[in-house]
Amino acid sequence: MLQRVVYCCRSMSKPGLDGRHRNKDGEISGKHGNTLVRTLRKVYGQGFAAGYPETAKLSEVMFHLNETSLSQLRRDHETDHLEHRIAQASK
Numbered sequence: 001m002l003q004r005v006v007y008c009c010r011s012m013s014k015p016g017l018d019g020r021h022r023n024k025d026g027e028i029s030g031k032h033g034n035t036l037v038r039t040l041r042k043v044y045g046q047g048f049a050a051g052y053p054e055t056a057k058l059s060e061v062m063f064h065l066n067e068t069s070l071s072q073l074r075r076d077h078e079t080d081h082l083e084h085r086i087a088q089a090s091k
Contacts (some may be wrong), residue, residue: 028077033059035086042089044072 038054048069052061065073076082 028073028082029059029062032082032086033057037061039086040073043058043085049073064075069070 022056035058036054037052037058040058041048041054041066049056049065050069054063060061073082076085
């Protein structure tokens, strides 16, 4: 039983898809979680969050995104462009 607990704790601290920890993902989801996939597809193209309905919220799909979609979000978040891009697409 002890081994199982240690394993669970270790796996939670592993980095995400691009080698970074998921703390940034939680930050993005917390700040932009109500953004619809429809809006993000206007920014990143129809392939963003493929397989999810356009009415889904980012917070619902964030931790299931493929590497491409997740990388796009992270890049724009880290360069402080995400909020502006979402605002422009929402008009």
